[in-house]
Amino acid sequence: MTSRIESANIQPCNHEAHRVEVHEWKSVAEFVSASVKPDGLHVIGTGAGTHLDILTSGNPYHAKGKPTLVIFNGAVSKRDERIPPFLSGRGIAHDTGWPFVAIADPSINISKDTSIAWYSGNSQVNVQQEIFRLLRPLSRAQNNLWLVGGSAGGFAALLFGHMLGNAASVFVWNAQTDIIEYSAGYVKNYLKYSFPEMAGRVNSGDWKKYARGEFRRHNFVHSIQDTVLPNQRPRKLLYIQNHNDWHVISHCVPYLKTFEYQRQGDGLYVQDENHVIWFPEIGNGHPAPQKDAIIQILKLASASDLSIVDSVEIMEATAVFPSDQRSPMTRPRDLRHWGKRITDRIRFDRSGEIISVVIRDLPKRYGGLNVEFLSYVEGKRIDRQPYNTGSFEYSVPTPENETVSVEIKVQDGFGNLLKFETMEFVPHTQHKLEDGA
CATH class of the missing domain: 2.60.40.10 (Immunoglobulins)
Incomplete structure (x- = not known):
């Protein structure tokens, strides 16, 4: 292990409040097998000259007694003005006081025109496989591990939550559940830069067919509902979907139907008391919850004496989202x-x-x-x-x-x-x- 790398290409992201220690590892295997993993930014080799960047705090691989967070990014705003790696969640972890791991998506580094890549990968590396190798020992070390993300980060949290099964819990908001069904311009940009062989096909009429073929060829998951077995699910799951976001129909409803969630009230769908999809009024369109709301939700959802249904009932009663916007009868349902x-x-x-x-x-x-x-x-x-x-x-x-x-x-x-x-x-x-x- 080499500590404190000074390099123009390897540095903490520019929105981190403080400089952190930087550590380099040859591979994910070397990192997970190390007996000591100091907090800081870890630059982990993945082959072909690429690397995976993660930020750790609170000794997540060894801390006991508190929930541990793994946080995934959504789309990167002002991408051309910012320096990778892009990491989120330090403020949430600080305010909860919990150990955390923030994971940057390496495919976003390929081009300044790419602001979203769903932690899937590119022609050089299967990022999904590398992250799963990173998370599996963490899930074994922690008995209250939470994977957290919104939008594209929600796709990653859902996917790895299903892959890890009962060893992890998931909290997501406004998640994508099928990459190819997201906004075409963003998907095509990701495909064009991550898979050069797709560059000449992204503007064809059947580009989605070619994209699905490319994902299959590289063994990437692009659709959670088309790939993950319904009986392989996280320990707990809270999926919050804003009531009037276009993601309701394109992403949430296909997931809800595949995993057979049943309506239990206005905007509330359950598999059981610990696997819940909730359609509250966060705002208009595709907004993320405010940080204070995310922290309140995490504290309730991770409590050992509360089910997810209990947590949602408390959030409804205490108006975790703006109470003046609440309109339960207008929440999405099958009529x-x-x-x-x-x-x-x-x-x-x-x-x-x-x-x-x-x-x-x-x-x-x-x-x-x-x-x-x-x-x-x-x-x-x-x-x-x-x-x-x-x-x-x-x-x-x-x-x-x-x-x-x-x-x-x-x-x-x-x-x-x-x-x-x-x-x-x-x-x-x-x-x-x-x-x-």
Whole structure:
């Protein structure tokens, strides 16, 4: 082991408050087998000139009696202005007083155009495999290990939580569960720089097929629900998904269905009392919980005398998220079993070039009800107001002398289509001709 490396390419990330000791290891095997692992930044070789960076504090491989945190990053903001490695969670660990390990994603270092890589890997190294080798002995040494992350970091925490099974617990928020179903621009950037052979294919119509093939070829997991066995699960799991984030339908619901979570109340889905998906109102869209909320959640979830269901009930009662935003009846749910009782309460009105969707005798967004408007001229789409705008009113585009066809689609919070209608809007000039006839 070499301590205190001075190198322009190996340094603590620029948002760490204090300089830390830096230690170098030839491999993950050398690191995990060492009897002494001093706190600090560990630069661990992974072959092919690459390395894995982790930050440790509180002697996590040997500390006893407290929960231990492993924290994964989400996307890196202002990537081109910052110096890797990128590590998160030092403030959370400091405020809890718990030992922690923060893991940087080495694939983000490949290009300043890459801000997110899901801890999966690249053509040089299988990062998932290396991190699993790093975490397995830690999970054996600790009886209250928590894997924590949001968004892309949530994908990593979920994946490794399932891989470690009963030896670890998981807390995630707004997690991705299938890399390829994330925002296409970010995924393509990651693929282009991490797998040079994909550079010429990321803009093709079937780029997702090529991407899945590339993941299989390198033995990477890109979809938790398509890969992980349902009966292989963490000891405890709290998956928080903001109620109106587009991740609900694209990422959370597929995971919820695969692992057969059942509704137990407004926004609460469970496998059992210690495996819970919760849809609270964190904010609008894809926000992370505030640090104080994360700390409160971790302290409750990790308590030995509380189940995860108990913890959520306490958080609901104490308004861990802003109480003025709480609206439990509008949290996402599957409304198909209501059938006509729901659809008969939905009416489409038009006034001039304005379409309004009216919900009668229910909260406007009951069960996550949402609307999409699509406008076409001669079969070609000219406009779209997608579901995630939250708007129930639409101003129809009116190209001169063109008839516009508008599709109106209403779906529930789980993405099930409940009602559909098409309206035709004839140009004003055509109305005048018909009136004159």
